[in-house]
Amino acid sequence: MTELAQPRPREITQEIQKIQESYDAFKAKGLKLNLTRGKPSTAQLNLSADLLSLPGAADYFAEGANDCRNYGILQGLAEARRLFSDIMGAAPEQVVVANNSSLALMHDTVVYALLKGTCEGSTPWSKLHEVAFLCPVPGYDRHFKICEDYGIRMIPVALREDGPDMHAVEQLTAQDPSIKAMWCVPKYSNPTGIVYSDAVIERLAAMKTAATDFRLYWDNAYAVHHLTHERIEIANIIELCARHGHPNRPFVFGSTSKVTLAGSGLALFAGSRENVNWLLSRFTPRTIGPDKINQLRHVRFLKNEAGILQLMEGHRALIAPKFQRVLEIFDDKLAHIPNVTWTRPKGGYFITLNVPNGCARRVVALAKGAGIELTPAGATHPYGKDPDDSTIRIAPTFPELAEVEQAAEGVALCVLVATAENVGLARA
Numbered sequence: 001m002t003e004l005a006q007p008r009p010r011e012i013t014q015e016i017q018k019i020q021e022s023y024d025a026f027k028a029k030g031l032k033l034n035l036t037r038g039k040p041s042t043a044q045l046n047l048s049a050d051l052l053s054l055p056g057a058a059d060y061f062a063e064g065a066n067d068c069r070n071y072g073i074l075q076g077l078a079e080a081r082r083l084f085s086d087i088m089g090a091a092p093e094q095v096v097v098a099n100n101s102s103l104a105l106m107h108d109t110v111v112y113a114l115l116k117g118t119c120e121g122s123t124p125w126s127k128l129h130e131v132a133f134l135c136p137v138p139g140y141d142r143h144f145k146i147c148e149d150y151g152i153r154m155i156p157v158a159l160r161e162d163g164p165d166m167h168a169v170e171q172l173t174a175q176d177p178s179i180k181a182m183w184c185v186p187k188y189s190n191p192t193g194i195v196y197s198d199a200v201i202e203r204l205a206a207m208k209t210a211a212t213d214f215r216l217y218w219d220n221a222y223a224v225h226h227l228t229h230e231r232i233e234i235a236n237i238i239e240l241c242a243r244h245g246h247p248n249r250p251f252v253f254g255s256t257s258k259v260t261l262a263g264s265g266l267a268l269f270a271g272s273r274e275n276v277n278w279l280l281s282r283f284t285p286r287t288i289g290p291d292k293i294n295q296l297r298h299v300r301f302l303k304n305e306a307g308i309l310q311l312m313e314g315h316r317a318l319i320a321p322k323f324q325r326v327l328e329i330f331d332d333k334l335a336h337i338p339n340v341t342w343t344r345p346k347g348g349y350f351i352t353l354n355v356p357n358g359c360a361r362r363v364v365a366l367a368k369g370a371g372i373e374l375t376p377a378g379a380t381h382p383y384g385k386d387p388d389d390s391t392i393r394i395a396p397t398f399p400e401l402a403e404v405e406q407a408a409e410g411v412a413l414c415v416l417v418a419t420a421e422n423v424g425l426a427r428a
Contacts, residue, residue: 019413023370033373035398035407036375038190040258040398041400044315044318047315051298055068062079069293074283074284075096075097076095076096076290076292077097077292078092080266080296081093083302089252093273094238096270096276098269100264100265101257102253102254102257105268108282109279112278117213118213118248122212130178132152133154133181134179136183138393139185139191141379144382156382162196164184166207170207173208173209173214174207174209174210177211179214183217184216185219187223192350193347202235204216205241206240215249215250216241220254221254221255225315225349227316227345227346232346260302319349321401322401323345323396325401326394326404338356339356341353351394354392358388358389360377360392361378361389362421374393379393396408
């Protein structure tokens, strides 16, 4: 492939023509491929097919002779809280097991803080002149959507290889009492796959904040979602915050959405006892109890932490080859293109593709024209606005491997088209 960095005008024209012809040929295939969301594939869901026959018509009693068919047990079954205790990094009494989606819990805790304040007894956030959240970027679009829907100002901070830019985070939180929280995906971050270093986590736990009720929205969605044999561990934010005198700072979230059945999972919350009591008090007018039958069948199916890790090995066997194929194709097609890079995650559900400034929207549009749906350019930034227009999120998990290969080839071709256009315009 011709290097696009220093070509002569005639070579530019020829190269653009060749790339355009390749793109037109790919487009003519009439493919319909989708890399938009990080969904488990059908084969991944099949790993947990036995859940559909559990717990069984006669197995509905949990510990303490609790009838799971009935109301009650707001905090979740004791055995379910034990099952996820180590993964959540908290004692069972500091874990809440709720229904289906951790995103719902994140949404609800934001709304509860807006309407009722936090467990410190502070003023409801909605009564304040302004509320702001720090948002590491690139980040998770659904986090940003919660803030946007409720008028919470979003302040972008750069996400580096070891976590958020802590100089900026510490400076901002120390000076501005309107900054009430920060979104964090600390392990295999969405969408870059980076892992927060222990040093960064310690600083987040220890830092001084102008808001006395500052919260870390610790979305540990990919705690056990490894793509290699290496099982990366991170520092325990609950323990560190308690050690530094900020026990109520972390709201830790998790779920089984990408462990068992995405649409029928369990949502998990962990935090200080004060935070747990606060959350349960907010639940009281909302529900008489969670779906304990679903909790019981998860306990019967997963059994213990070893069972969870064994199941996740099955997931890894299915999705790691898809990630590897995307990386191989990008290495082959894009390695020599200036200002094009991509992440190599060791876990999680995404690859971040960085293209030259001003090209991301064009790449996404070209991909759509070729039958490949991608997450909209800008989705990785607050308000859907990537100031550099350079970041694209790739989600390889859901399609079959052959479709992933086709999509990666197509995306690489679209990057070549957009980059060639950019070079041509610059030379002109």
